[in-house]
Amino acid sequence: MAKRALLRPAQLCSRIFAVELDVRADPFYFALSSVHKTVDDHSPVRSIFRDGNLYSLHVYCNNRIQRVKFYGELKSKLTKELPTNCDCFELSSFLPNEEQSVIKGFFIRDKSTSSVTEQVLNELQQTDGVCVFSYVRGEDDQLWQELWSTSKRNWMEPDKYRVVPASAPEVHPSVLNIRNSDVFYSLEDAYKVLQECGDIIPESKAVLELVDQRPQRGIHGKFPVVIIEGLDATGKTTLTESLRGSLGAILLKSPPQCLAPFRDRFDSEPPLIRRAFYALGNYITACQISTAAAQAPVIVDRYWHSTAAYAIATAVSGKLENLPGPSSEVYHWPEDLLQPSLVLLLTVNPEERLRRLKGRGLEKTVEEAELEVNHLFRQKVEEAYKRIKNPACIVVDASPSPDKVLQQVLLLISDKCHL
Ligand SMILES: Nc1ncnc2c1ncn2[C@@H]1O[C@H](COP(=O)(O)OP(=O)(O)OP(=O)(O)O)[C@@H](O)[C@H]1O
Numbered sequence: 034m035a036k037r038a039l040l041r042p043a044q045l046c047s048r049i050f051a052v053e054l055d056v057r058a059d060p061f062y063f064a065l066s067s068v069h070k071t072v073d074d075h076s077p078v079r080s081i082f083r084d085g086n087l088y089s090l091h092v093y094c095n096n097r098i099q100r101v102k103f104y105g106e107l108k109s110k111l112t113k114e115l116p117t118n119c120d121c122f123e124l125s126s127f128l129p130n131e132e133q134s135v136i137k138g139f140f141i142r143d144k145s146t147s148s149v150t151e152q153v154l155n156e157l158q159q160t161d162g163v164c165v166f167s168y169v170r171g172e173d174d175q176l177w178q179e180l181w182s183t184s185k186r187n188w189m190e191p192d193k194y195r196v197v198p199a200s201a202p203e204v205h206p207s208v209l210n211i212r213n214s215d216v217f218y219s220l221e222d223a224y225k226v227l228q229e230c231g232d233i234i235p236e237s238k239a240v241l242e243l244v245d246q247r248p249q250r251g252i253h254g255k256f257p258v259v260i261i262e263g264l265d266a267t268g269k270t271t272l273t274e275s276l277r278g279s280l281g282a283i284l285l286k287s288p289p290q291c292l293a294p295f296r297d298r299f300d301s302e303p304p305l306i307r308r309a310f311y312a313l314g315n316y317i318t319a320c321q322i323s324t325a326a327a328q329a330p331v332i333v334d335r336y337w338h339s340t341a342a343y344a345i346a347t348a349v350s351g352k353l354e355n356l357p358g359p360s361s362e363v364y365h366w367p368e369d370l371l372q373p374s375l376v377l378l379l380t381v382n383p384e385e386r387l388r389r390l391k392g393r394g395l396e397k398t399v400e401e402a403e404l405e406v407n408h409l410f411r412q413k414v415e416e417a418y419k420r421i422k423n424p425a426c427i428v429v430d431a432s433p434s435p436d437k438v439l440q441q442v443l444l445l446i447s448d449k450c451h452l
């Protein structure tokens with residue numbers, strides 16, 4: 034991002050704040066979501082600007098791997114080191130409706146009287162790729178943005194930019210960078226991410242070797258390929274096992290078993306790296322599907338719908354309405370990924386799902402725990418599943434008993450796949 038675009042003033046509309054350099058320049062915007070303070074839509078968002086010392090941090094770095102790693106470290110540092118009465122919000126600077134324009138950072142409202150926040154910011158400002166702005170209220174009650182500095186610059190007035198209102202952009206900013214950062218649409222794009230991580234994550238090389246060694250994809254086998262999708266504990270394992278028995282099918286999973294030793298490692302990485310790992314898993318599973326479908330019907334527990342739906346729902350902050358619209362390209366199936374014959378999405382109501390999760394008594398993954406507390410996130414995952422196209426999924430009510438769900442699904446498979 035050019036420096037020119039950096040120095041722009043701010044405003045708000047719902048959760049979108051636009052920062053505008055001056056009335057003549059192109060506006061530069063930022064959006065906030067919470068880190069350790071809840072910003073809900075009913076709260077008076079303007080109050081964020083009302084009191085305390087205000088700062089924004091913007092993370093610039095041309096190397097995308099370094100950028101996402103540094104952003105994660107910065108988040109932990111701020112969470113650990115900022116005083117308790119200092120609120121920290123995730124911030125996305127962006128150009129309205131312009132893909133790949135988002136620069137991530139943080140917005141800080143410091144209501145403490147200590148100098149700790151300034152010390153933390155001072156240290157960060159010395160770090161390459163971090164830019165810190167502060168926000169001051171002028172005598173006319175107008176908010177101004179300026180490049181933050183602890184040194185007194187008496188010899189020159191700092192450049193100040195007025196914070197002004199702007200209308201909400203058509204596309205929610207968290208959608209602008211989804212392609213190739215959260216969702217990958219070709220093997221090549223996901224592969225490149227792991228190649229770029231080779232030096233800092235040695236496991237990347239082992240994963241890429243497995244991708245390279247995958248059996249060459251043949252023509253689509255003669256037997257149908259049925260994918261079973263759904264949130265955790267909706268009954269995928271139970272159903273896929275039963276289908277294997279009933280249909281004499283081959284059961285596969287994505288990510289495939291060969292990636293199991295690497296999963297924890299990649300689950301702890303930032304979304305760019307984590308999502309690329311799961312995307313590559315689908316390409317390995319695709320080759321296994323291709324081989325298996327020459328011999329018998331194939332049932333697959335999770336595939337690209339899961340990879341994309343979880344990635345989109347995690348990347349898009351806030352409300353369900355912030356998801357990319359149903360016709361968005363983000364829901365398009367990758368052209369180079371084997372297409373299944375049928376995709377079934379198991380759904381159960383949240384109470385029943387919770388009952389099943391508890392009944393299972395297993396330790397929850399972070400994402401599962403988030404689903405439990407975050408109704409919105411669960412809704413976004415399910416909605417994203419339903420919006421994916423070519424192939425779209427068929428929704429199956431998985432609330433009845435396991436046997437009834439099995440019968441219902443066997444009927445669907447027989448109807449759609451002529452089995
Ligand atoms: N139709 C059903 N009715 C009642 N309980 C069910 C049904 N299907 C599965 N269960 C129970 O719900 C729990 C979760 O099921 P299962 O492990 O099959 O879900 P899953 O979708 O594979 O979960 P995950 O994705 O987390 O592995 C299990 O205890 C299982 O016995």
Ligand SMILES: Nc1ccn([C@@H]2O[C@H](COP(=O)(O)O)[C@@H](O)[C@H]2O)c(=O)n1
Pocket residue numbers: 265287288311314315335336337339340341343344398400
């Ligand atoms: N094809 C896939 C499969 C899984 N994921 C990610 O893994 C999590 C769910 O997996 P479970 O083994 O717990 O069912 C979920 O967080 C997905 O992000 C994926 O991306 N692609």
